[in-house]
């Protein structure tokens with residue numbers, strides 16, 4: 516198979532890149548190892564209102580589960596409320612919508628297909644169907660790596676990860692029903708990270724993210740303590756389903772995001788916010804940008820990936836480096852409710868003190 520651009524990974528970054536390529540008339544193949552785009556969901560599913568500037572959700576109302584107005588930060592000593600306008604997504608529908616838009620514009624999507632080897636000399640990538648019985652090679656002019664946090668295939672790696680685990684917890688007693696908040700909890704038993712309760716219709720995404728090896732708290736223990744606490748507070752009932760886990764890059768933008776005719780975007784490029792873990796919007800932004808630069812590179816027969824890297828750095832490098840530094844400096848000091856409450860204002864970007 517031969518194409519002008521191959522995109523590995525049909526998450527928000529890859530599908531946004533594929534859409535930008537197709538809109539510019541560049542032939543492209545988007546592959547994903549999942550059998551169905553967006554499933555299973557490994558995300559707390561909150562995104563700020565500004566996503567609407569990048570993704571048109573007007574024709575896909577079901578991608579939005581509920582509107583959110585506030586972000587509450589609970590330190591164990593105090594609760595702080597911020598403007599947190601945004602959406603709880605149905606991330607499976609959101610991701611599928613992005614991929615479908617790309618396909619409608621001309622992208623060839625192949626699911627259930629895992630890229631496992633890049634052959635630099637040949638400009639080709641080897642792909643194996645997840646069933647294991649079909650293998651094929653895709654030759655390309657440019658390769659876009661959008662395969663999420665754990666880069667494989669010899670591509671540049673993220674340095675540090677938060678390890679996150681989440682369950683869907685049934686809301687049985689009504690405290691969270693109709694709430695307009697997402698809530699973040701800082702606790703000593705969730706070291707170098709936080710817990711979240713993000714309500715959707717009838718249930719809430721309840722999870723924790725902690726950093727290893729900085730903390731030696733087992734992830735499953737941290738999660739079970741958290742569930743116990745919020746259940747005790749009456750926020751959720753006993754019904755728990757769909758345990759998922761995942762990695763979140765927390766060291767900021769990768770030092771290297773391009774290599775010849777290969778470039779990274781989204782989590783693969785380390786674009787999640789090191790403190791909040793948010794990465795959906797930056798995946799969409801970086802994917803769209805990368806698709807645009809590659810389209811222009813092909814159109815002008817001039818490799819413009821250095822310009823992509825420069826633009827990405829101008830948007831993300833400084834804020835993500837600053838957040839990564841704050842993680843390293845402040846989390847070790849946050850060992851009890853008192854100290855969490857003292858340092859949270861410098862750690863969490865909703866507080867004005869964060870920017871001082």
Ligand SMILES: Cc1cc2nc3c(=O)[nH]c(=O)nc-3n(C[C@H](O)[C@H](O)[C@H](O)COP(=O)(O)OP(=O)(O)OC[C@H]3O[C@@H](n4cnc5c(N)ncnc54)[C@H](O)[C@@H]3O)c2cc1C
Nearest residue numbers: 524526527528548559560561630662663761781782794795
């Ligand atoms: C538990 C958890 C909760 C989160 N909550 C939030 C949140 O509330 N809000 C927010 O903004 N961000 C959140 N994030 C981060 C957010 O999910 C990511 O930043 C976002 O998904 C990044 O998009 P992406 O396209 O770069 O990568 P992904 O969404 O990870 O997509 C990568 C795709 O590549 C595919 N793939 C991987 N390897 C291969 C391969 N070898 N061959 C083919 N396909 C491959 C995968 O199947 C996947 O579909 C959360 C992350 C986790 C783990």
